[in-house]
Amino acid sequence: MVEENYDLAILGGGPAGTACALSLKESGLRIALIEKQEFPKDKVCGDSIPGEAIQILKNILPDFDIEFGRILQKLKITRSAFHYNNRVFRQHWDNEAYTCRRLYFDEFLLSQVASQPLTRIFRGAKIGDIIGRSDGFELTTTDGKLKIGCRMIAGCDGINGLTSRVLAGNTISRKHHVSAVRAYFNGVSGIHDDQTEFYAGAKYGSGYFWIFPIYGGLVNAGFGMLSNEISSANINLKKAFSAILLGEGLLHEKFRLAEQCGPLESRGIPLGSYTPVRSGERFVLAGDAASLADPLSGAGIGNAIVSGNAAALQVMRCFRSGDFSSQTMKAYDLDLKKKLGMELRKNTIIMKTLSKFPFIPHLAFLFGEKI
Numbered sequence: 272m273v274e275e276n277y278d279l280a281i282l283g284g285g286p287a288g289t290a291c292a293l294s295l296k297e298s299g300l301r302i303a304l305i306e307k308q309e310f311p312k313d314k315v316c317g318d319s320i321p322g323e324a325i326q327i328l329k330n331i332l333p334d335f336d337i338e339f340g341r342i343l344q345k346l347k348i349t350r351s352a353f354h355y356n357n358r359v360f361r362q363h364w365d366n367e368a369y370t371c372r373r374l375y376f377d378e379f380l381l382s383q384v385a386s387q388p389l390t391r392i393f394r395g396a397k398i399g400d401i402i403g404r405s406d407g408f409e410l411t412t413t414d415g416k417l418k419i420g421c422r423m424i425a426g427c428d429g430i431n432g433l434t435s436r437v438l439a440g441n442t443i444s445r446k447h448h449v450s451a452v453r454a455y456f457n458g459v460s461g462i463h464d465d466q467t468e469f470y471a472g473a474k475y476g477s478g479y480f481w482i483f484p485i486y487g488g489l490v491n492a493g494f495g496m497l498s499n500e501i502s503s504a505n506i507n508l509k510k511a512f513s514a515i516l517l518g519e520g521l522l523h524e525k526f527r528l529a530e531q532c533g534p535l536e537s538r539g540i541p542l543g544s545y546t547p548v549r550s551g552e553r554f555v556l557a558g559d560a561a562s563l564a565d566p567l568s569g570a571g572i573g574n575a576i577v578s579g580n581a582a583a584l585q586v587m588r589c590f591r592s593g594d595f596s597s598q599t600m601k602a603y604d605l606d607l608k609k610k611l612g613m614e615l616r617k618n619t620i621i622m623k624t625l626s627k628f629p630f631i632p633h634l635a636f637l638f639g640e641k642i
């Protein structure tokens with residue numbers, strides 16, 4: 272067994288974990304970033320990289336424009352079309368946003384971390400056990416081949432991850448959780464390379480269907496709904512997805528000649544519509560591990576990057592003061608509240624109002640363009 276010691280262990284090499292590591296580039300701390308997946312790492316996602324993610328990455332990575340510019344497999348998104356029953360509302364975006372398969376986006380972020388001299392990336396290393404010590408933690412991989420000692424943990428291991436369960440004692444709450452499916456397609460008609468499309472309305476229940484254009488003529492199409500509504504109405508999400516494509520109307524028309532490339536895959540999204548435990552003695556949680564996805568859209572990459580960056584600031588505060596107590600970590604909770612609290616609260620209220628009064632969007636869309 273290999274045994275190594277670090278100041279900080281970051282669990283998870285997704286947007287939250289890599290943003291945390293990149294924000295600590297100049298910290299002088301010895302960091303282990305531990306990712307269970309081998310190369311190339313993928314994640315079931317809509318692949319829409321929101322503007323706030325790009326904004327923070329520009330702050331963290333001075334050469335972001337040059338480095339991200341090297342990725343060919345991305346599309347710049349400038350507008351969205353929101354469909355509700357037979358109306359459409361169009362929105363133009365000022366913020367720089369993209370679609371990019373997570374296969375490429377996450378590898379890009381990891382490649383930026385790889386150039387940091389004091390950060391070691393462990394790949395294919397699934398942590399299965401976390402044991403507390405007086406001066407930190409001991410992490411062991413499930414295969415027993417690697418043991419890492421550290422003084423602090425940044426838990427960025429995604430939904431239902433080990434850190435959220437073991438360190439914070441959190442469990443998944445169906446009321447604050449979306450289940451979603453997605454697949455890639457070729458040959459979908461009427462797609463614009465700079466436009467994302469959203470479909471909601473009576474036949475989608477509380478959920479929505481998306482079509483995001485992906486480089487190379489692909490589209491990422493998916494459907495997500497609140498998990499408690501799925502279980503109370505006994506819905507099979509994969510069957511519901513197929514029924515939407517086979518049914519009548521615009522979506523059926525668009526997908527009539529399309530070919531599915533790869534499987535229809537499902538995953539959960541933990542919403543920031545409640546506040547689980549996000550920190551404690553010697554640890555902070557970020558991204559999906561801290562349940563921070565937008566309650567209205569389910570988008571989580573932006574908040575994962577914002578919280579990964581905030582986690583790094585907390586790590587620096589702890590190492591500077593030598594204080595790793597749960598009381599000190601409250602500064603992190605407060606920072607998250609300042610940065611994300613207002614938007615999460617606002618969108619939680621909208622989400623709850625819409626599920627109670629589903630006719631409201633119908634009224635709003637009376638002014639949309641008829642299709």
Ligand SMILES: Cc1cc2nc3c(=O)[nH]c(=O)nc-3n(C[C@H](O)[C@H](O)[C@H](O)COP(=O)(O)OP(=O)(O)OC[C@H]3O[C@@H](n4cnc5c(N)ncnc54)[C@H](O)[C@@H]3O)c2cc1C
Nearest residue numbers: 283285286287307316317318319398428429558559571572
């Ligand atoms: C179907 C679907 C569509 C979505 N579409 C969008 C979208 O279009 N735009 C958007 O902004 N958000 C979207 N989201 C949400 C988004 O994918 C997440 O919010 C985002 O990936 C969170 O980033 P993260 O770094 O916190 O977690 P993750 O990206 O999940 O990264 C966690 C990492 O930790 C690793 N890991 C887990 N356990 C261990 C362990 N024990 N040891 C070592 N490593 C471990 C995992 O392999 C993973 O790489 C979607 C989600 C789903 C399910």
